[in-house]
Amino acid sequence: MKLLTAAQTRQADAATLQDEGIRSVALMERAATVFTDWLTARLAPTDAGEILVLCGPGNNGGDGLVAARLLHERGYRVRVGLLPADKHSADFEHNRPRLPAAVPVADWRPGKLPPIEPGTVVIDALFGTGLRRPLEGAAAALVRHLNAARARVVSIDLPSGLFADAPQPKDSPVVEARHTVTFELPKLALLLPQNARSVGRWHVVPVGLSPRFLAEVDADMHLVDAALLAGRLPARPTFAHKGTFGHALLLAGSKGKLGAAVLAARSCLRGGVGLLTVQVPAVGYAVLQTAVPEAMCLVDPEKNHLSELPDLQPYNAVGMGPGIGQDDDTRAALEDLLGSARVPLVLDADALNLLGANRPLLDLLPPDTLLTPHPKEFERLTEPARDDYHRLQLLRDFARQYRCYVVLKGAYSCLAAPDGQLYFNTTGNPGLATGGSGDVLTGLCLALRADKRLAPLDAALLAIYAHGRAADLAAAHTGQAGLIAGDLPQYIGQALQELTTAEEF
Ligand SMILES: NC(=O)C1=CN([C@@H]2O[C@H](COP(=O)(O)OP(=O)(O)OC[C@H]3O[C@@H](n4cnc5c(N)ncnc54)[C@H](O)[C@@H]3O)[C@@H](O)[C@H]2O)[C@H](O)CC1
Numbered sequence: 001m002k003l004l005t006a007a008q009t010r011q012a013d014a015a016t017l018q019d020e021g022i023r024s025v026a027l028m029e030r031a032a033t034v035f036t037d038w039l040t041a042r043l044a045p046t047d048a049g050e051i052l053v054l055c056g057p058g059n060n061g062g063d064g065l066v067a068a069r070l071l072h073e074r075g076y077r078v079r080v081g082l083l084p085a086d087k088h089s090a091d092f093e094h095n096r097p098r099l100p101a102a103v104p105v106a107d108w109r110p111g112k113l114p115p116i117e118p119g120t121v122v123i124d125a126l127f128g129t130g131l132r133r134p135l136e137g138a139a140a141a142l143v144r145h146l147n148a149a150r151a152r153v154v155s156i157d158l159p160s161g162l163f164a165d166a167p168q169p170k171d172s173p174v175v176e177a178r179h180t181v182t183f184e185l186p187k188l189a190l191l192l193p194q195n196a197r198s199v200g201r202w203h204v205v206p207v208g209l210s211p212r213f214l215a216e217v218d219a220d221m222h223l224v225d226a227a228l229l230a231g232r233l234p235a236r237p238t239f240a241h242k243g244t245f246g247h248a249l250l251l252a253g254s255k256g257k258l259g260a261a262v263l264a265a266r267s268c269l270r271g272g273v274g275l276l277t278v279q280v281p282a283v284g285y286a287v288l289q290t291a292v293p294e295a296m297c298l299v300d301p302e303k304n305h306l307s308e309l310p311d312l313q314p315y316n317a318v319g320m321g322p323g324i325g326q327d328d329d330t331r332a333a334l335e336d337l338l339g340s341a342r343v344p345l346v347l348d349a350d351a352l353n354l355l356g357a358n359r360p361l362l363d364l365l366p367p368d369t370l371l372t373p374h375p376k377e378f379e380r381l382t383e384p385a386r387d388d389y390h391r392l393q394l395l396r397d398f399a400r401q402y403r404c405y406v407v408l409k410g411a412y413s414c415l416a417a418p419d420g421q422l423y424f425n426t427t428g429n430p431g432l433a434t435g436g437s438g439d440v441l442t443g444l445c446l447a448l449r450a451d452k453r454l455a456p457l458d459a460a461l462l463a464i465y466a467h468g469r470a471a472d473l474a475a476a477h478t479g480q481a482g483l484i485a486g487d488l489p490q491y492i493g494q495a496l497q498e499l500t501t502a503e504e505f
């Protein structure tokens, strides 16, 4: 699924009107109806009390007016508060007189703002994608008043005051919603940690925007969902043998961190690799052979850390990083790897920290290398980000500059591709915030990069999605708090199977 900018969303609205030959008030009616359906499916009239609908001057406010009318028709008690404005949108003007007389309407002016009882259900229809500048004056006062009320706020399309795809000044107020019900496609702002307090939980409801426009529009941001991945993971051929799926080499572990090697190795095997060899320092030999008997094990000459590469000739992909530490010898081995590898590389954890501490090594990164930093590791590779938007810009720039794929891990992990496209993952849950879950991702990435049938982009997309999906499957048994990284590999197979394309008849 594509992620649109605010400007593209306006174009999508216009294309929909044109393609369907409908008036904009009809689209507003549709949007407000799906919003109202969403709300009434979750909130009975008896639990709602008197719903307060706060309406701004534009089409977001127009949506609010329609929702107020529909809620009244469905037996809810409703009142409307209007933000005073010099000018209203045409569709707002169209719907204002259509509010039933039984719905109380008042202007909500600064200095005379009525109290909002704690727990009141408030529909925030002040501003949506048309916000042009940070809120000030009457609008800012109203938002501050609402945020102080401890109400149950549901925002239409966006929490008011939040730009759809750009940062706002720290001191400009934004509605703090429990739920944001957004139309057709999520907006970038909903995916970023810095907006979590305003957005609450977000939900997408369909309004039927022009399929033609959505197919044609040139987006540079995407959501990684099952639809995006359809057809990217071919079924395993009947006459497959272990060579078909590649031989991966994993360089992992140091004294006290062999668990990282074990987790990555198990995950690589569950990711479908044909053969796996793991090189560990001597201290890890018995651990690896016992914990992961399916993998072959090479022993580094050093006892406690990795110091050199084996002959790379047999391998289709090499992964390095989980648990390796940052010894000088290990840095030398990494440098050797960057200089000599002729196959896809996956770099994580201390391999990234070594790169960050030795920036000239970045110029040695082979094209299409896959890096999987968390935000701190990414910062070591680049610079501290001013905010989440700036971090995405740095991510994009880095992927372009080094012609590599970078997964910035977190909720909605974001993959940047060498062409500057960004892909936000939709699977996973807070149970992944546990030690070792990144090592599992590394192993899975390595397996998919070793599979010669997969393009680099497809391997990375499949890996981040299946990793999150495995966590969702695991959490159904363990709960989120009880989820540990070792639970994940056993669900990778199912996650990949769900994505596998059946052979066409
Ligand atoms: N995408 C869809 O499927 C549909 C979306 N709809 C809704 O329409 C809004 C966008 O409406 P628009 O009129 O473009 O913008 P807003 O209502 O967000 O606000 C515009 C309004 O506010 C003024 N304004 C802008 N910034 C400020 C500010 N900082 N302070 C004061 N006033 C400001 C501006 O001048 C305008 O007057 C979208 O989010 C959906 O909710 C449609 O219903 C159709 C389907």
Ligand SMILES: [K+]
Pocket: 060, 124, 125, 126, 127, 128, 155, 156, 157, 158, 159, 160
């Ligand atoms: K809103």
